[in-house]
Amino acid sequence: MTPRTPGAMTDTPEAVEDLPPGWFKAKLGQLNAFRQRHELAEIVLVFVAGFIFDVATLSRVDDAQTLVQQGLYLAALCLLMALEQRHKLKGDLPKPLAKGMEFAEAGIHFFFGALLSTFTLNYFKSGSGLTSLLFVVVVFVLLVANEFPRFRAYGQIVRFALLGFCLVSYFACIIPVLVGQVRPWMFVVAVAVSSAAMGGIFSQLNKWNPQKRALLTRQVLPGVGAQVLLLALYFLKIIPPVPLALTYIGVYHYVEPPPRGDDRFLTSGLYRLLHERPWWRFWDNGDQTFYARDGDQVYCFVSVFAPNKFRDRVNIIWSRYNDRRGEWEGQGTVGLQLGGGGAIRERGWRTFSTKSKYAPGDWRAEAQTEDGRTIGSIRFTILKDTRTEPRQFVMDLR
Secondary structure, eight states: OOOOOTTOOOOSHHHHHTSOTTHHHHHHHHHHHHHHHTHHHHHHHHHHHHHHHHHHHOOOTTOHHHHHHHHHHHHHHHHHHHHHHHHHHTOOSOHHHHHHGGGHHHHHHHHHHHHHHHHHHHHHHHOOHHHHHHHHHHHHHHHHHTTSHHHHTTTHHHHHHHHHHHHHHHHHHHHHHHHTSOOHHHHHHHHHHHHHHHHHHHHHHHHHOSOHHHHIIIIIHHHHHHHHHHHHHHHTTOSOOTTOEEEEEEEESEEEOOOTTOGGGGTTOOOEEEEOOOTTOTTSSBOSEEEEOTTOOEEEEEEEEOOTTOOEEEEEEEEEEETTTTEEEEEEEEEEEESSSOEETTTEEEEEEEEOSOOSEEEEEEEEOTTSOEEEEEEEEEEEOOOOSOOOOEEEEO
16 A cells, blocks of 8 residues: 555545545535534525525526526426425435435525525516515515525425415516516416416326325415415506516606617617706605796606517506595506617616696606506605796706
């Protein structure tokens, strides 16, 4: 045997032969023991890794690579959950796969963390109003709770409910991207496709599981129940209108679009927005305190993110608050076209609506989809301008 320097590392066959029997098994046992002692740290690490990886790789909602990546995540998640159940119910997986099931839970929750973070970001971007905000908060709570043992203790009930949620969220995004519109029937199709995918998993589990009642209560009902709940929330207009998202909304004294003859109009042409907002009111979008003189019009400028090749409409709903009745009263609706010119890739489709007949008071302008889902809104106050000196307007470019 070749002599070795004490403490030196070598990859010669003699070194391998010197390892005691069961060395790899012992090291694996030590690794598992270490994981059990630091279970919370592992949970946080998996959560952070999945979230950071997703945020770092997440692109536009209509990006083909992103959609394919999410689809692969879902496929891997379904496969891993099915293999885990097969291993628990029948225990006949090939030895390498059976050994890998020790890490199945970490893998399942990594995929759940990555997918839930993606859908949370999408819903957050598209959501507006209290109901949509509450929905996003619930999704975020699920995202965080997914990483803790007390939540995981519910086992298959929670996992299949989350899987149903992820499947519906994925198809509810990809179908409008492919069609180029957002319509209620598309969400129904998304639920139907998701149910079919879940049905394929359930049919396999039904072959492996001798306890049909357990399959029904712990897997089928949670998965289908999550999808039915999402369908109900959609028609209650609580779920935000993914993939649309309002990137900006502001109130101005005048809005001038790029000249039609400008070659930059379709790519980088900027709108000219005039306002007289003081520099220190940096939190306002334009003239949210609007001083009106005779002949002034109120301009509502909006920028809406929509996938490329999208052809749809957004309605601007003007409302004025009635102090005596304590409610908002509609003051007109203007439909604006999304698609064609006026788009900057990252800023979205830009357009505006005007209001020439108005009275002083508190106002609101809402951007809504064709079926009445609010993408975003802005509140502002119109005051009668009693000043006589010339006004000094500032120009923003967007």
